[in-house]
Amino acid sequence: MIEKKVRIINDAGLHTRPAATIVKLAAKFKSEFFIVKDGISINGKSIIGVMTLAAEKGSEVILSFEGDDEFEASEVILDYFNRGFDEM
Amino acid sequence: MKVNEKNITRKESLSVELFYAKTKDRFKLKLITPKWGFDRTIVDQNLHRPGLALAGFVDLFSYNRIQIFGNTEMRYLDKLSNGDRLTALERLFKFDLPCFIITDKNKPHSEMLELAEKYQVSIFCTEDSTTKLVYLVSDLLDDHFAPQLVLHGSFVDVYGIGMLFVGKSGIGKSEVALDLVERGHRLVADDVVIFTKKGEGILMGSGTELAKHFMEVRGIGIIDVKSMFGVRAIRYQKRLEVVIELELWDDKSEYTRTGLDNKNVNLMGVEILNIKLPILPGKNITVISEVIALNYLLKHYGYDAAKVFQDNLTEKINNKTKGKNPDRMVDYFEHDFE
Numbered sequence: 001m002i003e004k005k006v007r008i009i010n011d012a013g014l015h016t017r018p019a020a021t022i023v024k025l026a027a028k029f030k031s032e033f034f035i036v037k038d039g040i041s042i043n044g045k046s047i048i049g050v051m052t053l054a055a056e057k058g059s060e061v062i063l064s065f066e067g068d069d070e071f072e073a074s075e076v077i078l079d080y081f082n083r084g085f086d087e088m
Numbered sequence: 089m090k091v092n093e094k095n096i097t098r099k100e101s102l103s104v105e106l107f108y109a110k111t112k113d114r115f116k117l118k119l120i121t122p123k124w125g126f127d128r129t130i131v132d133q134n135l136h137r138p139g140l141a142l143a144g145f146v147d148l149f150s151y152n153r154i155q156i157f158g159n160t161e162m163r164y165l166d167k168l169s170n171g172d173r174l175t176a177l178e179r180l181f182k183f184d185l186p187c188f189i190i191t192d193k194n195k196p197h198s199e200m201l202e203l204a205e206k207y208q209v210s211i212f213c214t215e216d217s218t219t220k221l222v223y224l225v226s227d228l229l230d231d232h233f234a235p236q237l238v239l240h241g242s243f244v245d246v247y248g249i250g251m252l253f254v255g256k257s258g259i260g261k262s263e264v265a266l267d268l269v270e271r272g273h274r275l276v277a278d279d280v281v282i283f284t285k286k287g288e289g290i291l292m293g294s295g296t297e298l299a300k301h302f303m304e305v306r307g308i309g310i311i312d313v314k315s316m317f318g319v320r321a322i323r324y325q326k327r328l329e330v331v332i333e334l335e336l337w338d339d340k341s342e343y344t345r346t347g348l349d350n351k352n353v354n355l356m357g358v359e360i361l362n363i364k365l366p367i368l369p370g371k372n373i374t375v376i377s378e379v380i381a382l383n384y385l386l387k388h389y390g391y392d393a394a395k396v397f398q399d400n401l402t403e404k405i406n407n408k409t410k411g412k413n414p415d416r417m418v419d420y421f422e423h424d425f426e
Binding site for chain 1: 092094095097238240257258278279280296298299302303304310
């Protein structure tokens with residue numbers, strides 16, 4: 001299992017568009033993907049779930065990956081977070 | 089089905105401000121002081137009647153609970169002289185307690201109001217009896233401090249049975265839920281379901297405040313079940329009774345054939361019936377779900393089909409007088425050609 005702590009850095013936070021991109025990216029991998037915020041863990045492959053987090057700018061979330069392609073999945077998704085969802 | 093214990097959360101405190109917001113309309117609690125000490129926190133779901141502490145015994149004083157002043161405490165304070173009353177009350181106020189509730193239409197003594205200002209503690213009054221108030225507030229605090237578990241799945245009320253569909257992303261949980269709603273059942277939540285433990289053996293499930301009855305269907309996007317199907321298609325919360333695990337057919341996995349060997353899953357210490365359903369072409373999961381619900385209801389009302397069949401078989405085996413070949417269901421109907 002891979003766990004990475006990451007901060008939301010774009011102004012608009014984790015809104016609909018990035019949430020949709022995240023679930024699309026995650027769906028390409030077989031690994032299970034969870035996002036944890038304030039102790040609540042949700043399935044990162046569910047758009048409703050990801051949007052439920054309502055993660056604002058500056059908030060910190062933990063991304064957790066488990067499965068055969070966990071490394072590749074973590075690289076791709078972590079990179080998308082670090083790019084500020086391409087809104088920077 | 090495996091559940092990560094780490095995902096079980098429990099709230100550790102409740103601020104007096106939030107407590108007031110939750111209770112003011114619900115329980116007719118009146119705040120009789122200004123908003124003093126609204127940042128103080130309640131960390132224990134139990135309530136405390138501080139009779140002994142007023143009398144001077146504070147060794148095991150449960151100061152971190154809400155302090156209830158009922159008729160006993162008020163009559164006792166009435167009997168004291170002004171000076172003694174101040175001493176008795178100040179003994180309590182010196183502790184870091186959350187707030188006071190005075191029940192049964194009682195009014196606080198002037199010493200109590202002075203101390204409330206000095207130590208910045210809020211006092212609430214209610215017309216309800218102590219028993220009623222304790223009952224109401226305990227239930228609210230129990231709920232607030234109860235362990236919670238967030239699960240990924242679709243939660244539907246099928247014939248009054250709370251059914252949670254779980255399984256890998258994209259296996260069709262939402263589609264099954266949608267199909268059930270179309271057939272007149274009620275959606276509680278899709279994707280993110282929060283389960284709260286109630287008492288010892290009950291789990292209540294509800295959606296999140298943000299997601300409500302919205303749902304994602306692959307290929308369509310986000311839909312709102314409440315607007316689309318109307319209010320009859322939804323409900324706010326439901327007790328969890330069956331967990332249905334959808335999975336792709338797996339030759340190595342064993343599925344129950346008789347229904348005599350049911351498995352349970354333990355969620356926060358509560359045993360819930362856990363059924364594995366393999367998905368195959370031509371298999372109508374919606375109808376099967378309805379049948380599971382009806383079978384669950386039958387069992388609940390005392391009829392277990394698998395057990396009845398088993399008993400019939402045992403009786404047949406033990407009854408030597410009957411022939412070896414299987415008998416017809418009806419023995420002989422005269423001139424029945426229909």
